[in-house]
Amino acid sequence: MSAEALEAQTTAGAEGLSAIRARPRQALIGFDFDGTLSPIVDDPAAARAHPGVVPALSRLAPLVGTVAVITGRPAATAVEHGGFAGLENLLVLGQYGRERWENGVLQVPEAPPGVAEVRAKLPQILQNAPEGVTIEDKGLALAVHTRRAAEPQVALDRLRSIVAALAERTGLVVEPGRFVLELRPPGMDKGGALRALVAERGASSVLFAGDDLGDLTAYDAIDALRKEGVPGVKVCSSSDEVTALAERADLVVDGPPGVVTVIEALASALA
Structure with missing residues (x-):
């Protein structure tokens, strides 16, 4: 160009x-x-x-x-x-x-307290997630990636409500993206x-x-x-x-x- x-x-x-x-x-x-x-x-x-x-x-x-x-x-x-x-x-x-x-x-x-709680609980609630689902720790936020799963969109849809419920309990919000659900502080x-x-x-x-x-x-x-x-x-x-x-x-x-x-x-x- x-x-x-x-x-x-x-x-x-x-x-x-x-x-x-x-x-x-x-x-x-x-x-x-x-x-x-x-x-x-x-x-x-x-x-x-x-x-x-x-x-x-x-x-x-x-x-x-x-x-x-x-x-x-x-x-x-x-x-x-x-x-x-x-x-x-x-x-x-x-x-x-x-x-x-x-x-x-x-x-x-400094990270809000909800981030530490998500860091502790997220691996537990993803124990039965499809193979290939990974967690990325960003310090002030955590992201659940499904791109490496056999069916990324199916995995994302399956986990959406679970991740949203965890975010609600910990005072965080969910930011959806390209085969990713990110839990981060509001604002x-x-x-x-x-x-x-x-x-x-x-x-x-x-x-x-x-x-x-x-x-x-x-x-x-x-x-x-x-x-x-x-x-x-x-x-x-x-x-x-x-x-x-x-x-x-x-x-x-x-x-x-x-x-x-x-x-x-x-x-x-x-x-």
């Missing part, structure tokens, strides 16, 4: 791109990690950023006000798996904004993190790229910001597993390689 071909499919998205081009130093460019900067893999621990991500972000970051990764993963994990440690002008908000990594400094709050979402960062940085325009259901709150935030006079762009890293984002996006690209192309095109347009 050349800089000239970086065109949104909606009028609002085109206005957002124009605003970013006009005042890049006041722009906030945000990205989800898994499925957006990193291909989805069976084992979350094996996820790594697409090889084009770091070079592309290295070009873009000096040209705009803020480049941020907003992810449900722990911030330190995203930095490690993304290869972001050496990148300048990059902010990583982990655990939906509860954790923050910037300039090599990591800030992590944690990417939309809130994005809005807070826009306010903190005084951003006059915003772009966010995501791929999964957890990214819809960031889309909601952009819709709200537009009504408040802040132009925005919603980019979807598309997949066959989730279509809800593509239906609302201003620009739909083909997975992480497409997102890399968008980053490169933005850098070329602003250079």
Whole structure:
């Protein structure tokens, strides 16, 4: 995708791109990690950023006000798996904004008590789960993955009510995703993190790229910001597993390689 071909499919998205081009130093460019900067893999621990991500972000970051990764993963994990440690002008908000990594400094709050209770009880209630179901401990949240099960969607549907009941008992909420059910404290979402960062940085325009259901709150935030006079762009890293984002996006690209192309095109347009 050349800089000239970086065109949104909606009028609002085109206005957002124009605003970013006009005042890049006041722009906030945000990205989800898994499925957006990193291909989805069976084992979350094996996820790594697409090889084009770091070079592309290295070009873009000096040209705009803020480049941020907003992810449900722990911030330190995203930095490690993304290869972001050496990148300048990059902010990583982990655990939906509860954790923050910037300039090599990591800030992590104490986990609510419900998380410890889920950590203790979740293995017990999953004893009879289908083979291949795994638990990912994110520190401030825990995720149940079914991607490695023989029938991932069947396993997910079977476990949904059990996980929801545990979340209710422990004061947590369930965030569904691509063959995953995540139990996390309430009040944690990417939309809130994005809005807070826009306010903190005084951003006059915003772009966010995501791929999964957890990214819809960031889309909601952009819709709200537009009504408040802040132009925005919603980019979807598309997949066959989730279509809800593509239906609302201003620009739909083909997975992480497409997102890399968008980053490169933005850098070329602003250079």
